[in-house]
Amino acid sequence: MIRVSIDIAPIDIGIELAGVEETGAGAVASFTGIVRGDDGVTCLELEHYPGMTEAVLCDLAEQAMARWSLLSVVIVHRVGPMVPGERVVLVATAAAHRQAALEACASLIDRLKTEAPFWKREVRGGGAGWVEARAGDHQAAARWSDQAAAFD
Numbered sequence: 001m002i003r004v005s006i007d008i009a010p011i012d013i014g015i016e017l018a019g020v021e022e023t024g025a026g027a028v029a030s031f032t033g034i035v036r037g038d039d040g041v042t043c044l045e046l047e048h049y050p051g052m053t054e055a056v057l058c059d060l061a062e063q064a065m066a067r068w069s070l071l072s073v074v075i076v077h078r079v080g081p082m083v084p085g086e087r088v089v090l091v092a093t094a095a096a097h098r099q100a101a102l103e104a105c106a107s108l109i110d111r112l113k114t115e116a117p118f119w120k121r122e123v124r125g126g127g128a129g130w131v132e133a134r135a136g137d138h139q140a141a142a143r144w145s146d147q148a149a150a151f152d
Contacts, residue, residue: 001072002065004057006048008080011087016074023071025094029101031109037084043123044088046079048116053077056116064093064108068100075108077118110140 001023003016013032020028035044061073072094082088091108095101113133120131 002058002061003072003074003076004054004061005076006050006053006057006079007076008078011076011078011090013087013090016076016090017092020072020074020092020094023094025071025101026096027098027101028092028094029098029105030090030092031105032087033089033109035082035084035086035088040124041084041122042125043081043083045081045121045123046077046088047119047121048077048079053117057112060108060111060115064104067107068093068095068104070095070100070104073104073108075112077112077116079118107144110137110144113137114141 003019011032013030017028017030020030035041057075057077061075064070064073070093072092074090074092076090078086078088089109089112091105091112093101093104093108095104114137121128122131
């Protein structure tokens with residue numbers, strides 16, 4: 001089962017994880033991204049390209065399902081304005097065993113940060129600016145591609 005959702009509504013982790021746990025998996029791993037108030041950030045605004053962003057997230061989920069033989073992948077991402085402390089994203093994976101669930105979850109969040117077309121704008125003090133993916137984000141995502149190439 002794959003569930004991908006992009007919405008302005010808050011993420012209810014309990015509901016999302018309950019759906020993943022119903023698959024009968026032996027392991028469920030999840031990651032929750034939360035808006036940080038670093039350096040005076042008062043608001044994080046996310047925009048996306050409807051249709052394209054969902055397609056990319058579905059593709060990433062399908063690749064993870066195949067690579068780790070998952071039973072379920074859930075990706076829920078918010079868009080719109082959010083304040084520090086609010087949830088931005090939830091990624092949850094279910095597998096027969098923990099290693100597959102943990103690796104798949106880590107891979108999905110690393111790849112989502114660099115491959116999914118979201119635009120982030122931070123508001124702080126008297127100004128605002130767009131946020132690019134960091135070099136560390138690209139390195140984290142690349143390690144999953146490098147590992148996949150090793151299996152080919």
